[in-house]
Every structure is written in C-alpha cells, then in structure tokens.
Amino acid sequence: METFELEVALLRGPLAVIEVGGYINNEAGEAIVATARRLLEEGHRQLLFDLKATRIINSIGISLLLEVLEMVMEAKGTLAFCSPSPSIAKTFQIMGLAQYARIFESRAAALDALSTPS
Amino acid sequence: MAEAQRVRILLPLQPQAELMATAAVERVGRSIGFSRDTLAEVKLAVVEACLNALEYGGGQVEVEVVGFPEKPPRLEVVVVDHGPGFEPATLPTPSLQAQLSGERKRGWGLELMRHLMDEVDIRSAPGCTRVRMTRREGGR
Numbered sequence: 001m002e003t004f005e006l007e008v009a010l011l012r013g014p015l016a017v018i019e020v021g022g023y024i025n026n027e028a029g030e031a032i033v034a035t036a037r038r039l040l041e042e043g044h045r046q047l048l049f050d051l052k053a054t055r056i057i058n059s060i061g062i063s064l065l066l067e068v069l070e071m072v073m074e075a076k077g078t079l080a081f082c083s084p085s086p087s088i089a090k091t092f093q094i095m096g097l098a099q100y101a102r103i104f105e106s107r108a109a110a111l112d113a114l115s116t117p118s
Numbered sequence: 119m120a121e122a123q124r125v126r127i128l129l130p131l132q133p134q135a136e137l138m139a140t141a142a143v144e145r146v147g148r149s150i151g152f153s154r155d156t157l158a159e160v161k162l163a164v165v166e167a168c169l170n171a172l173e174y175g176g177g178q179v180e181v182e183v184v185g186f187p188e189k190p191p192r193l194e195v196v197v198v199d200h201g202p203g204f205e206p207a208t209l210p211t212p213s214l215q216a217q218l219s220g221e222r223k224r225g226w227g228l229e230l231m232r233h234l235m236d237e238v239d240i241r242s243a244p245g246c247t248r249v250r251m252t253r254r255e256g257g258r
Contacts, residue, residue, distance in 0.1 A: 001133070001134055001137075002134060002137055023134070023137070025134070056140070056158075056161060056162060056165065057162075058136070058162075058165050058166065058169060058227075059166055059169065059224060059225075059226040059227040059230060060169070060224065062226055063223035063224045063226070064223075066214070066217055066218065066223040067223060069218065070218055073218070085158060086155045086158065086159075087155065087158035087159045087161075087162050087234075090159065090233075090234070091162065091230060091234075094229065094230060094233045094234075095212075095214055095226065096214050097214065099214070100214065100218070
C-alpha cells in the first residue's frame, strides 16, 4: 500500500506551500482539494504544490488537481507546482497544464518567482 | 540471446491493486536494463490501463508483463478485463480548456497511455477488453 502525505509547509502572506508525497490517487486528490479550499478561504491565493516526494499520480488524482485549478482561477489566484519528477512533468506537458499553472524545477525557483510581482 | 522475462498476475479487488502491476513492471523492467525515468512513464501508463479495467471491467483483471532483453530492451504489458467492452474510437480527446469550464474533469487515462507508450493497441468486445502496450527503453 502506497501512503500519501500532505503538509502545509509554509504560509507567507498570500502564498501557501503544500508538500505532497506518495501516490496521488482519488483519496489523496480529495485531501488536496479540501486543503486548497481551506487555504483559499483563509486568503492564500498563491498555492504552490511541492511534488518532490510525489512518486506517482493517476488520472483521478489529476482530475482533482484540475478542480483545485478551477478554484484558484475563480479566486483570481495563482496555482504553481515545483519539483515534479520527469514522468509527472511529462504528464503535465501532455495535458497542457503549463498554460494555466506555473511549473518550476525547484522550490527555490518557485519561491523566487512567486515573490516577484509579475 | 537471453530469454524474455515474464510475470502474470491477477489483480485483487482491493484499493491500490493497480500498484501490484507497477511493482511487476518495475521488477521486470529493471531486470532487462530499463532506466528509472522510462520505467516511471511505463508505470504511469500501466496504472491507467489497470484503473480502467478495474473500474469498467467489473471483475477479474489479468496483467501480463513481458521484458525482452533486446538492444534497446523492450517491455510489453497486456491488461485484460471481462467487462462489457467499449469502442475506443468513440472516446473524445480530452481538452483542458473544455474541462476547466465543465463538470467532467476525467478522461485523461487513454490519452496519457498513448503519449507515454510507443504503441497502444486496444481490442474490445463484450466480455473481453485487451489493452496491449509496448515501450522501448529510450522510446517516445
């Protein structure tokens, strides 16, 4: 059984960094949606998901990430991902996710970019 | 030439059963020299094939993983279910733009399989759907 871990690692103004580890399937995806909803309600409109410890994602997990994207877009916020494995980065590329979400190779690069007004 | 490595498994009806298939892919793939990154892509495609079979097949799902120690090495994965079947050509290509303004956000499984594997062949009829996928090391 593959476990799933989710932790809000950093809250700084509008930014929230959420670390996600393990297997993003339906259960993990629902936990991500619930956490994202809470953070948006608390006023964090920049959500950065750090996928460094994410081993695999399935299409049900992806569909739930799209729900998060929709919520963030409605809130006129920014959704970002960092440190995806090559296979997850390829999955995002196949979907065309980079048109709607920002994707960074590392958390440092993401924090640098997100703290700079665009 | 070394013999093909072959693993057959029957997926149990339990949560995360699809990961049994990815464990088999990992074992066979490593034994014939697949890289970690290529294996990760194959595993993602296999998860999708198994999820479809488990969700729509309505029962027993069989998985066969065969590793051919060629140059470059090649993996073949076959997933079989015994559900009502479907017509692959009728499935729409998912569009992120359309999904973001609509209710349904699923439907990426087959699209991902086709992009992550070198070949995906689906034969489906009532009572038997067979998905056969192949990937060479360094392919795609």
